[in-house]
Amino acid sequence: MIKEWATVVSWQNGVALVSCDVKAACGSCASRAGCGSRVLNKLGPQTTHTLQVPSEQPLVAGQKVELGIAEGSLLGSAMLVYLTPLAGLFVLGGLFQMLFGTDLAAMCGAALGGVGGFLLARGYSQRLADREAWQPVILNVALAPDQLRVESLSSEAR
Known part of the structure; x- marks a missing residue:
């Protein structure tokens, strides 16, 4: 099970709308200049993903939940994509090469096959x-934001 923490945006009728932050490239490895994840993170303006997840437990906006998704479904979708x-x-590049015998035909077939596969x-x-x-499922639910209070003493009160 792959796990990720998300923030509840809203909850209505047993369905929670949650927002997950997109992980930025870590920058801790030596291949920062050639890292594909780093380049892809810079391309897209989207910094969050919003999902609808069933939840029988009432949730409040701002509450953190831990989402989980099965590895098999994630691997299957990655293979599909x-x-x-x-x-x-x-397949279409090879087929066009066999049928027409030119590199231009193979290139056109490859382009058609790639778009068709997509x-x-x-x-x-x-x-x-x-x-x-x-579908992602809610594994754990953290305390609501209004249930946790942290008090610190000022330096004058000590």
Whole structure:
């Protein structure tokens, strides 16, 4: 189970709307200049993801929850997203090369196969998203923000 903490945005009728922060590149390894994660994090302006998660327990805005998702579903979705366009690229590129015998035809077939594989993955991922095993679940619930109070004594009171 892969776990991540999220913040509750709202809760209504047994469904919690939670927000997860996108992890920035860590910057602790030596390959900062060639790190693909670092480059991808800089490209997108999105810094949070919002998810709807079923929760029978009432939650309040600002409360932290620990979400979990099965490794199998995460690996399956990653394979679908990355391997389907790659397989389409190779299959149609090879097929066009055999049929037409030119590099230009192979390049066009590869482009069509890659785009077709992407569209196939996009359509199939909608069906997979409805499966219960592929949905994130709430594992732990932290205290509500108004239930925790921290008091510190000033230096004058000591």
